[in-house]
Amino acid sequence: MKNIYITDLDHTFLRTDLSVSDYTKKIWNSYAPHSILSIATARTYKKTAKFLQGVEVNAPMILLDGALIATMDKKIIATKFISQDVADTIIEEGERLGIYPFVLSLVDDALHESFSYSTTLNSYQSEIIKRYVDDDYTQAFTNLRASQNNFKLVYMAEEMLLEALELNLRMLFGDELKYILAPEAYMGCYFLTILHKNADKSHGIKSVSEAMGFDLNKLTVFGDNYNDIGMFELANTSVAVANAQEDVKKRADVVLTRSNDEDGVAEYLENLSSV
Structure with missing residues (x-):
């Protein structure tokens, strides 16, 4: 039975400049002939495929925090959507507090x-949008509304403001939705991600396991942030990079001495193969 390696992207596998070093590609790709390799990320399919050019991925990918499971050749394995009515209510609740989400849909x-967003942006969102200026699937609206099949809604703002929004949404929807409130590692703000209640990386890994028929006891995962904790709890071995959030490090079986900018994942794999 093959070993399985699944890694988060941002702040784990990708460097801060969103690149993958030649060294990381070489070590990761060397595992492809005898291992199952995949990605678990909050990113869309399009961005993930762009970042992973030259990187071997031989299993379905866990995308959009687990709301989408798909292969590199665009075969959809599973989806978890927020309905249009619910998503519109979420937008209206944020509007009451003067904030608007990014809405990612199929x-x-x-x-x-x-990737839909309001023309009313705060400074954090404005900075993020600069990274998407060349993408043809983004669209701004003066009156933002959801689509039919919504993967997730993502707010960026100060922690207290997002805590207030999360509280309001929990009063309306309870456990019908999943809420991930976490710090943004490099922008000095927080983000609140709202998903279908079963859209997360651990459920995504289970879907991939069913599709591939692999043994979770052979699974090693890599991550840095709160949305990685679910897959940490599921895996046989969980590995946090040196720059991971402190609470995430506490949940990991292994904490690396190297960060994402120092090829921490690749160094771990290289040392593992030499044992």
């Missing part, structure tokens, strides 16, 4: 995605 079965 356009069609060919895996075309949409």
Whole structure:
């Protein structure tokens, strides 16, 4: 039975400049002939595929925090959506507090995605949008509303403001939704991600396991942030990079001495193969 290695992208596998070093590619790819390799990320399919050019991925990917499971060749394995009515209510609740989300949705079965946002942006969102200026699937609206099939809604703001929004949403929807409130590692703010209640990386790994028929006892995962904790609890071995959040490090079986910018994942794998 093959070993399985699944890694988070941002602040774990990707460097801060969103690149993958040649060294990391070489070590990671060397595992492909005898291992199952995949990704678990909050990113969309399109961004993930762009970042992973030259990187071997031989199993379905866990995308959008587990709301989408899909292969590199665009075969959709599973989806978890927030309905249009619920998503519109979430937008209205944020509007009461003067904030608007990014809304990530599925356009069609060919895996075309949409990234919708309000023309009213705070400074954190404005900085993020600069990274998407060349993407043809982003669209700004003066009156933002959800689509039919919504993967997730993401707010960026100060912690207290997002705590207030989360409290309001929990009063309306309770456990019908999943709420992930976490710090943004490099921008000095927080983000609140709202998903289907079963959209997370641990449920995503279970879907991939069913599709591939692998043994979770052979699973090693890598991560840095709160949305990685679910897969840490599921895996046989959980590995946190040196720059991971402190609470995440406490949940890990292994804490690396190297960060994402120092090829921590690749160094771990290289040392593992030499044992």
